[in-house]
Structures are given as C-alpha cells and as structure tokens.
Amino acid sequence: MKKKNFLKILIPVLLIVMAIFSGCKEKEEIPAQQNNTIVNDNSSWAVLGHVVCPDCPVFTEYIYFDGDSTLEGTTYKKVFLCNDKLHDNIKYQGLIREEDKKTYFIPANSETEYLLYDFSLEEGMIFTYMEISAFPVSLYVKNINFVEINGVQLKQIQFTKQPPYDDVVRATWIEKIGSLDGLFYPCGMLVPGVKRELLCYFQSNELFYKNPEYSECYYDNVNEVQNELIKQ
Numbered sequence: 001m002k003k004k005n006f007l008k009i010l011i012p013v014l015l016i017v018m019a020i021f022s023g024c025k026e027k028e029e030i031p032a033q034q035n036n037t038i039v040n041d042n043s044s045w046a047v048l049g050h051v052v053c054p055d056c057p058v059f060t061e062y063i064y065f066d067g068d069s070t071l072e073g074t075t076y077k078k079v080f081l082c083n084d085k086l087h088d089n090i091k092y093q094g095l096i097r098e099e100d101k102k103t104y105f106i107p108a109n110s111e112t113e114y115l116l117y118d119f120s121l122e123e124g125m126i127f128t129y130m131e132i133s134a135f136p137v138s139l140y141v142k143n144i145n146f147v148e149i150n151g152v153q154l155k156q157i158q159f160t161k162q163p164p165y166d167d168v169v170r171a172t173w174i175e176k177i178g179s180l181d182g183l184f185y186p187c188g189m190l191v192p193g194v195k196r197e198l199l200c201y202f203q204s205n206e207l208f209y210k211n212p213e214y215s216e217c218y219y220d221n222v223n224e225v226q227n228e229l230i231k232q
Helices: 002-028 222-232
Strands: 043-051 058-071 073-083 090-099 103-109 114-118 126-129 137-150 154-162 173-175 194-203 204-211
Touching: 043 222, 058 090, 173 194
Parallel strands: none
Antiparallel strands: 043 058, 043 194, 058 073, 073 090, 090 103, 103 114, 126 137, 137 154, 154 173, 194 204
C-alpha cells in the first residue's frame, strides 16, 4: 500500500517537472531576432524616389533581406534592391546586422561598417550618422512615444536639429519599419536632389504598414504620384 501511495505522489511530481523543462526549452527555441528593432527575417520595404523638380521622373525601390553571410565571425543578412515592378533587376546592396537595438550596415564593395539606427536612444540624446560616402550629421532626439500599427505598439523616435532649432521634425523612425524616408535614409535627404519616402513595409509578404499619403506600393509614373498628392 505504501508503494502504491508513493507512486501516486511521484508521478504527478514528475509530470510537473517535465512540463517546466518543456516550457523552458520552448522559450529557448524562440529566435532572438523577434526582439530586433529592424533586422528581421522576411522584411521588405517599398520606397518612392523622386527628383525635386516639376515633372521629373519617379521610381520605386524594393529592398529586402535574403540569406546570411559571415564576416570575421559576425553574422549579417544580405540586402538586395530592385527598382522594377516585376523585381527582375536585382542589385546586391550590402550586409546588415543588429546588436543591442543598434543596426549596422556595410555597403557593397566596402569593408567599413557604420551605424544606421540606434533604438536605444532616449529623449535629449544626439544621434550621429556617419555614412562612408557622406558628411557626418547629428540629430537631436526630440520626442519618443509609441504608435499602434497593424495592432502592434511600436516605439517611435522623432529627430530635430539641436536646440534652440528643434521646432521642425527632420526624421522619424518606427521600430520594425525604420525611417519614414526609407531604410537607408535614417536622417532623410542629406544631399539636395532626390527625395525618398517610405511607401510600404512588408513582413512575411504581408503588408504591415502603408504610407497614408499614397494608395499604392509602387510608382514609376510622375503623373500618378502628382494625382495622389492632389487628392489630399
């Protein structure tokens, strides 16, 4: 009788212990990148580009990650871009990675890594952008809040010039999505000429974000773009 009573107690205890270990294993198997702010699998961006002049050409860049690459022991994702509607004209752009809410990028034909995003910033801090082919730019973190997109609360950072010239928002970042000027333009248009605007962001081929000023995720006709803006 004692042996049967002991088994009645032992079996439930073993089942509880097994359930605990099973739950821990499931948590360990969750990909770390789920907590990433930018560099996630199956992410893609559609970015509108247009020269700042009347009736000048427009184009749409489609940017996406495909495959991994290891450089000096560090794992990066490969970044590609195409600017045709059928996505046939594909160009390799470089390597991208994320660590501690910071996103780093190495352009194609370069070995130099630079900081593209930093979502660990807090209000009142300075973000210094130093692209290898451009001059350094420093922006002031004016405001940090959360916005709901597609049912998800995401961190939003708004940048201005440093005080006392901080009355105009120069760039806006949203986690997962990046800059509203496009993935590669964290500080907006640095050189006068071509302006870029994020049209759409996709996650796992599903539309996650769409620019409210435009109805489509692809444009190559300046008249279509102008018509969209006239409607507003």
